[in-house]
Structures are given as structure tokens and as C-alpha cells.
Amino acid sequence: MAESEHPRLILHKFLSPDLCKELEFIHKSCSTIGYRKNVFSTTLSHLIATNSPHLILPFIPIREKLKEKVEEFFGCEYELFIEFTGLISWSKGASISWHSDDNRPYLKQRDYAAVCYLNSYGVDFGGGLFHFQDGEPTTFIPMAGDVLIYTADSRNVHSVEEITKGERLTLTLWFTRDKSHDEDVKLISFLTKCPFNCSDPSPSDYLPLPASQNMYWFPPEQSSTYQSGFDIRFARLHVLGYKPYSSDASSLTKKHSSSDFSDILLEPLSVVRGNELFDKEFANLSHLLQMVQFYHWKAPQLQRSSEFKMEPIKVVPISTSHRENICRLTVEFLKDEHLAETIFHCMSCGENDWVNFCGTVDLWEAYTSKLWHKMVVILPKWVANQSIFYEPNGWV
Ligand SMILES: O=C(O)CCC(=O)C(=O)O
Numbered sequence: 001m002a003e004s005e006h007p008r009l010i011l012h013k014f015l016s017p018d019l020c021k022e023l024e025f026i027h028k029s030c031s032t033i034g035y036r037k038n039v040f041s042t043t044l045s046h047l048i049a050t051n052s053p054h055l056i057l058p059f060i061p062i063r064e065k066l067k068e069k070v071e072e073f074f075g076c077e078y079e080l081f082i083e084f085t086g087l088i089s090w091s092k093g094a095s096i097s098w099h100s101d102d103n104r105p106y107l108k109q110r111d112y113a114a115v116c117y118l119n120s121y122g123v124d125f126g127g128g129l130f131h132f133q134d135g136e137p138t139t140f141i142p143m144a145g146d147v148l149i150y151t152a153d154s155r156n157v158h159s160v161e162e163i164t165k166g167e168r169l170t171l172t173l174w175f176t177r178d179k180s181h182d183e184d185v186k187l188i189s190f191l192t193k194c195p196f197n198c199s200d201p202s203p204s205d206y207l208p209l210p211a212s213q214n215m216y217w218f219p220p221e222q223s224s225t226y227q228s229g230f231d232i233r234f235a236r237l238h239v240l241g242y243k244p245y246s247s248d249a250s251s252l253t254k255k256h257s258s259s260d261f262s263d264i265l266l267e268p269l270s271v272v273r274g275n276e277l278f279d280k281e282f283a284n285l286s287h288l289l290q291m292v293q294f295y296h297w298k299a300p301q302l303q304r305s306s307e308f309k310m311e312p313i314k315v316v317p318i319s320t321s322h323r324e325n326i327c328r329l330t331v332e333f334l335k336d337e338h339l340a341e342t343i344f345h346c347m348s349c350g351e352n353d354w355v356n357f358c359g360t361v362d363l364w365e366a367y368t369s370k371l372w373h374k375m376v377v378i379l380p381k382w383v384a385n386q387s388i389f390y391e392p393n394g395w396v
């Protein structure tokens with residue numbers, strides 16, 4: 001029970017390393033420009049709106065277990081609703097000064113916060129230490145898997161130091177006693193508008209549908225002009241060493257204005273790494289990014305290329321005209337390459353193994369269709385209960 005003047009709770013190793021990596025994969029595939037400078041976010045409603053409702057499933061058991069922990073610690077069993085669930089990343093330059101989490105009239109419904117750290121101070125990012133203004137501990141060092149829980153009121157005024165390098169990633173939840181702010185009800189209403197009528201989906205049913213380009217354009221204040229900055233999906237590919245390639249070369253020369261040009265990212269694209277083009281088309285930039293991030297998540301677990309039995313992969317050396325095509329896209333969508341590398345932290349992932357990459361395309365389809373099937377089974381139960389819950393038996 002929390003009877004101290006500064007009620008707070010720390011849970012160490014609450015999330016497994018692989019779950020942290022899975023949430024990182026979701027964020028790096030699906031995030032949009034966030035609510036503060038150099039902050040990016042992935043909300044559950046955004047996942048639903050971009051035809052990736054199945055990607056909310058990994059969050060469900062975590063939400064439920066955390067709600068139980070919060071209710072138990074603060075002695076309010078069966079009284080709480082989840083008000084917000086989202087992945088939030090902070091890049092170099094982001095910080096937040098002293099505040100309580102209910103410090104705006106529109107945030108008064110927030111009673112408790114739970115911040116799950118998905119990566120680690122000193123390893124994945126520098127700066128970003130969490131401080132409480134009063135009481136113990138004064139400083140909390142974010143480490144992957146740990147969770148910090150505290151009341152959202154003035155008993156827990158806190159701040160986060162500026163990020164000095166890398167990208168700091170959290171899964172943040174707020175809880176409320178006010179049923180009118182129940183996130184589940186809003187999410188279920190969005191989910192019922194999704195096309196879940198097909199119990200035998202094909203990959204085309206679960207392809208991501210990008211949101212509008214300004215949600216991906218950094219820095220956001222220049223989103224209307226697109227004269228500087230970068231598309232965050234393009235930048236995330238770039239820091240891993242990949243570039244999109246459009247086979248629609250004729251439209252590249254015909255399209256001159258940026259607004260015409262942005263359609264290219266909604267159309268099929270291939271991918272280039274170094275001097276090689278992987279000759280397979282992905283449905284759009286969001287789909288390509290999801291595949292590359294999935295490969296990046298899974299690659300360390302893939303032992304040998306021989307795990308995959310498949311047709312010969314098509315990789316071709318890039319030609320001068322390929323190069324021009326890639327440069328044209330880069331000029332348009334990555335206007336400030338250096339800024340992109342600072343914001344998303346350039347990471348070399350070593351030699352690319354196209355055989356493993358090709359194999360992860362199949363693994364991605366298996367992962368996605370499995371989650372989609374689970375959604376088909378569980379959604380009618382959520383609708384009937386007007387509540388989102390985890391069902392261990394229906395899960396596997
Ligand atoms: O990410 C954290 O450690 C806390 C962030 C925070 O204070 C907030 O979002 O209100």
C-alpha cells in the first residue's frame with residue numbers, strides 16, 4: 001500500500017527483453033511526429049487508423065498486468081480505467097522540466113502514471129535521467145524492462161533531463177477513475193470500423209496504410225513547406241543503411257512539385273542497400289519500413305541463412321539510372337541528412353544478408369497473419385464487454 005507522501009513504485013525487469021524489442025519494432029515502423037520537440041509517438045488509435053490494428057495485441061497483457069499492479073499498490077481494485085497507452089521516443093534535444101502529469105485542465109482526469117522503459121541509459125541513449133523533486137528516489141535511471149509508477153498529482157513532481165544522444169523509448173500509460181475517459185471504449189469503436197470480416201486474410205488485407213505526410217515530416221513546424229527536414233520513415237531506413245527505390249522512373253521525372261511527389265511514397269517501392277537492389281516491391285513506404293524494422297528485430301536470432309528454403313532471391317547491382325532515381329527520392333524526402341542521423345542515431349547493422357532479409361519477409365507475413373487471426377477471434381468478445389482484455393487461452 002502506498003501511504004507515503006510521495007506514493008511511487010518501481011518494478012524491475014517487468015518486461016522481457018524480447019517484448020521490449022517487439023515494442024521497439026512497432027514504434028520504429030509506425031511512429032509519427034509527437035506532441036513535443038524531438039519526440040515521436042505511436043498511439044493505439046494510430047495503429048488502428050493505419051490498418052495495423054493487430055499490432056495493438058502485444059500491448060494488451062502489459063496494460064492489464066500494469067492496471068492490476070497499480071490498483072493493488074494504491075488500494076483501488078476494480079476502480080481504474082486506462083486513459084492512454086502509447087509508445088513515446090525522445091531524441092537528442094528533447095527534455096521536460098518539473099511538472100506533475102495532471103497539470104493541465106484537460107489532464108485532470110489522470111490519477112496514476114506507469115512508464116515502462118524499453119531501452120537503457122548509457123547503452124541506447126545519453127542524458128534522459130528521470131528526477132523526482134521530493135522524496136526517494138531522487139533520480140531514476142531508465143533501464144530496459146523496468147517500470148516506474150507514481151501518482152499523477154503534485155505529490156510526484158518530476159522532470160526528465162535532456163537527451164544528449166541516441167533515442168530513449170518508453171511505453172507510457174495513464175490511469176483514471178473517470179469512466180468517461182476509458183481508452184478501451186474509444187479503441188473498440190475504432191476497431192469495429194476495421195475490415196475484420198475475413199477469417200482467412202491474405203497479405204494484402206494487413207498492409208499498413210500510411211497516414212498523411214505531415215504526420216511523418218520532421219521538423220513539424222515546417223511541415224507545410226517541406227523545404228527542410230525529412231520524412232521520418234525515410235530517415236529511419238537511412239540510418240539502418242537502406243534507401244527506397246521507385247521503379248516508376250517516368251513519373252519521377254514528370255512530377256516536379258513536392259505535393260505530387262509525395263504520392264510516390266504511397267506507391268510500390270523496392271529497397272537498396274549499398275550497391276545492391278533487392279528486386280521485390282513493397283506496397284508503400286510504411287510497408288517497406290515495417291519489413292526492414294522487422295528484419296532488424298529478428299536478424300540477431302537468425303542463425304544461418306540455410307534456415308530458409310526458398311526460390312533464388314533477386315538482387316541486382318545498381319546502375320547509373322537506379323542511382324539517379326534513388327538520389328531524386330533522397331533529395332525530396334531527406335533534405336537534411338545530417339539532422340536525420342542525429343535524431344535517429346546512425347546505426348550500422350553490418351553486412352546485409354539478403355537471403356535472411358528475404359526469409360524475414362515470410363516471417364513477417366506469418367507474424368502478421370497470426371496476430372490478425374487473434375484479432376478476428378477476440379474482437380467480438382471485446383465488443384460484447386465494451387472492454388479490452390487479455391485471454392491467455394484464446395491467445396496462442
Ligand atoms: O519518460 C519518462 O521518464 C517520463 C515522461 C514524462 O514525465 C511525461 O511524459 O509526462
Ligand SMILES: [Fe+2]
Binds near residue numbers: 099100101158
Ligand atoms: Fe510526466
